[in-house]
Amino acid sequence: MALFIVRRVLQAIVVLLLVTMFTFALLRAIPGNPAIAIMGPGAYRNPAAIKVFDQTYGFDKPWYSQYLLWLSNLVRGNLGYSWNLNQSVISLIGQRLPKSLVLVGISTALALVIAIPLGVVQAVRRNKFVDHFFNGFSTIFYAMPSFLLGLLLILVFAIKIPIFPAEAPQGEGLAPVFQNFNALVLPIISLALITIALFSRYMRSSVMDNLTEDYVRTAKAKGASERRVLIRHVLRNSMIPIATLLGLSLPFIISGALITEQVFNYPGMGLLFYQQAQKSDYPVLLGITVLVALATVVGSLLADIAYAVLDPRVRY
Amino acid sequence: MTYQGIPPESPDPSIRDSAFVSEISDVATVAEPREAEAAVAAGMLPATKPRSAFRRGLEVFLENRLAVVGVGVIVAMLVFCFVGPLFYHGNTTVVDFAHQTLPPGAGHPLGTDANGNDVLARLMTSGQISLEVGIAAAILATVVGVIWGSVAGYFGGALDAVMMRIVDAGLSIPVLFLLLVVVSLVTPTEGILIAVIGLVSWLTTARLVRGEALSLRVREYVQAMKVMGGGGSRAVSRHIAPNAIGTIMVNLTFQVADAIAFIVALSYLGLGIRPPQEDWGAMLSSGVQYVSDGYWWLILPAGACIVIVITAILWIGEGLRDAVEVRLQRR
Numbered sequence: 001m002a003l004f005i006v007r008r009v010l011q012a013i014v015v016l017l018l019v020t021m022f023t024f025a026l027l028r029a030i031p032g033n034p035a036i037a038i039m040g041p042g043a044y045r046n047p048a049a050i051k052v053f054d055q056t057y058g059f060d061k062p063w064y065s066q067y068l069l070w071l072s073n074l075v076r077g078n079l080g081y082s083w084n085l086n087q088s089v090i091s092l093i094g095q096r097l098p099k100s101l102v103l104v105g106i107s108t109a110l111a112l113v114i115a116i117p118l119g120v121v122q123a124v125r126r127n128k129f130v131d132h133f134f135n136g137f138s139t140i141f142y143a144m145p146s147f148l149l150g151l152l153l154i155l156v157f158a159i160k161i162p163i164f165p166a167e168a169p170q171g172e173g174l175a176p177v178f179q180n181f182n183a184l185v186l187p188i189i190s191l192a193l194i195t196i197a198l199f200s201r202y203m204r205s206s207v208m209d210n211l212t213e214d215y216v217r218t219a220k221a222k223g224a225s226e227r228r229v230l231i232r233h234v235l236r237n238s239m240i241p242i243a244t245l246l247g248l249s250l251p252f253i254i255s256g257a258l259i260t261e262q263v264f265n266y267p268g269m270g271l272l273f274y275q276q277a278q279k280s281d282y283p284v285l286l287g288i289t290v291l292v293a294l295a296t297v298v299g300s301l302l303a304d305i306a307y308a309v310l311d312p313r314v315r316y
Numbered sequence: 317m318t319y320q321g322i323p324p325e326s327p328d329p330s331i332r333d334s335a336f337v338s339e340i341s342d343v344a345t346v347a348e349p350r351e352a353e354a355a356v357a358a359g360m361l362p363a364t365k366p367r368s369a370f371r372r373g374l375e376v377f378l379e380n381r382l383a384v385v386g387v388g389v390i391v392a393m394l395v396f397c398f399v400g401p402l403f404y405h406g407n408t409t410v411v412d413f414a415h416q417t418l419p420p421g422a423g424h425p426l427g428t429d430a431n432g433n434d435v436l437a438r439l440m441t442s443g444q445i446s447l448e449v450g451i452a453a454a455i456l457a458t459v460v461g462v463i464w465g466s467v468a469g470y471f472g473g474a475l476d477a478v479m480m481r482i483v484d485a486g487l488s489i490p491v492l493f494l495l496l497v498v499v500s501l502v503t504p505t506e507g508i509l510i511a512v513i514g515l516v517s518w519l520t521t522a523r524l525v526r527g528e529a530l531s532l533r534v535r536e537y538v539q540a541m542k543v544m545g546g547g548g549s550r551a552v553s554r555h556i557a558p559n560a561i562g563t564i565m566v567n568l569t570f571q572v573a574d575a576i577a578f579i580v581a582l583s584y585l586g587l588g589i590r591p592p593q594e595d596w597g598a599m600l601s602s603g604v605q606y607v608s609d610g611y612w613w614l615i616l617p618a619g620a621c622i623v624i625v626i627t628a629i630l631w632i633g634e635g636l637r638d639a640v641e642v643r644l645q646r647r
Contacts, residue, residue: 011481018485026497143626145577145597147584148619151604159608255490259581274585277496285497293488 001308008304012297019293020071020286027282028063034280035059038083057083074290080283084276089287092272098174100256100268107188107257108249111195116242118196119203120235126208134200141197150190150263157186168266187264191257195249202245206238213237240310247303254295255288373562373639383635389628393621397443406437409592420613427613429599430606438599439617445595446625449509449579454571456514461521462564466556468522469529471548480526486519495578499587509582509589513575521567528560562640569633573626580622596622 035053036043043050054060058069073080079089122131141149158166168187169180177184210216211234219229258270265271269288276284377383406424407415411431420427426435468479494516502508529552532538538555546554557564580597582588588598596618603614 011484014481015484015488018481019488022485023489026494139627139630140623143573143623143630144619145580145584145600145622147581148600148604148615148622151607155607251488251490255493258492258496259584262585273493274496277493285493289489289493292490292493293485296488297484 005301005305008301012301015297016290016293020074020290021067023286023289024063024067024070027285028066034083034282070286079287079290082276082281082284084279084281084284089283092284093269093287093291095172096256096267096269096272097254099177099266100261100270101253102174102177103168103184103187103261103266103268104191104253104257106184107191107195108246108253110188110192111199112242112246114192115196115199116203116239118200120207120230120238122200122204123207123211124230131204138197138200141193142201146190146194146257146259147263149193150187150260153186153190154263166264168261168264170265170267184266187260187266190263191260199242199245202241203238206241207234210234210237237311240307243306243310244303247299247301247306250299250302251292251296255292377635377639380631380635380638382631383638386628386631386635389624390632393443393625393628394447397440397447400440401437404437404440406434408433408437408441419611426617427611429614430602435613435617438594439596439621442594442596442599442618443621445506445589445593446576446579446597446622449506449513449589449595450572450576452510453513453517453575453578454568456510457517457571457575458521458564458568459518460515461518461567462525462557462560463552464518465522465525465527466529466552466560469526470533470552470556472530472533476526480523483519483522483526486516487523491516491578492581495582496585496587499582504582504587504589506589506593509579513578517571517574517578521564521571524563524567525557525560528563529556532556532559562636566633566637566640569629569636573629573633576622576626576629 034057035050039046039049039053051060058066061069070080077090079093081088082092085092118134122134125131154166157164164186165180165183166186167183169177169183215233216229219233224232254269255273256268256270258274260266261268261271262274273285273288410433412428412433413431415424415428416430420435424434424436426439429435429438464479464483468476495512498512499509504512533551533556538551541551541555576596579588579595580600583595583597584601589595591598594602599618600615600622603611603618606614
């Protein structure tokens, strides 16, 4: 196990290096000039200003020395500076990340609480009405564009029956989010519905798989009741894929939910990335990408470890 | 979140359904020979060869009613989008404010949009874009992914390690982020959109095919070919890739659904294909601007098309997966 973890961590470092190289190359290869993006199109008439800008921020150097400079800063915990928002990338992420954590974190937790019992019920009442009904539900929410779902929720619960605000909480920091939690209800529901659709499908198949295992027959033969078999044996084993799924959704919690954040104008990580992508704000884009990649790598490592802990048959 | 997050080997209960079905058909095959012999003897039937793995897979697929419905829906949609415009002519390009946002009625079965264009006709032309981009991008992703994955899996060792770390790195960047960066800086035409979506979606395919290749390369027939002097490229193109075809097809199906969903998301962010061309996503996102005016015909048709097509593709994919599982069991 220890050897496995060491190997995985080494692999993770390689993967992260590749991600930074790739993102860096992509951002440099694509047209778009940060100087013009910040000083406005008028800067074309003032090449001297562009030159000063490029020299100040190191854009006059070849791309590999720019990369090495950026990387050495990264190792020291400096993600760079957003000229566009006149703020360091770290402090920007510090502002936006908690917002995404709240939105996606609460939705994911809510989805888990609902999807697990739902999946169990569907599996036990397999091919009955309940199963078909929720199957249809999860297929539709999976297939529906997430912005359509968000807008329908706004139409019904903010315009037709005005019980919730149409816009998510605004303002700096987390305080306004919790003061005005009412406004976060629709975004959370919107995201949770999509996640429930995904998780309940997993849970359903996982429970069904476990129901045919030998240990279920053994437990029944020893006189355990249906309920006991289901809760003490099947449910525990069926949670294993869900643990994996949670590990794999860690990057989503960090990256935020771009579309949902855009629909409800919630200033999280996804919206930040989207807005800065249109302004060629490289340091922000790079910083977020690296952070999300880190979350992906850590998440899948955690998922593997959880798998080994939960299922004693698994050996690495 | 997309289907890409779901590991292909995720236990699906319907697989057991199909195993059950095949048990039944086993019984049938046991009973069959006598009847068949009698039929052959009577000259009614030609002597039949044993059924191929493909036939058995096909039977399981056809048993799955949802999958068959899915195929029907997709065929109907293709006919609607590509053959429909030959029979139904409506204004799809000229701005005509005299006939703006008309409700469904005579002359315009699904009404008109804010530019006075006919919604039904527009639904057909937008559908062409959605389906073309979805299918083409999925095929591109599959071709790249299959080559990458089978080369990595077959040759193994250091090459495999390097190739798969690149895949891991790619998978660590959210697809929507990648698409956003590329599309916000180049003008998206249909071709570019296909290329971009295809080139960010091949990673899962590569990982899947590599897994298959790892198990296929130690099979006897591959070893035998090597002994006879066959090279690596022959092994990959003649043995590894064709034998992973089941997994590849299932993945391809889900890729189409994902690609359609990606352009919908991009169109919503204003980064989709440029007007006057548009996909269903662009139609839907311009329609939802009028959500509070009660112009439901600008939202419902496009929204329904997206949901129906993606659902149908999912059903087909799940049916195919069952069929492939059966094939694998019998291998």
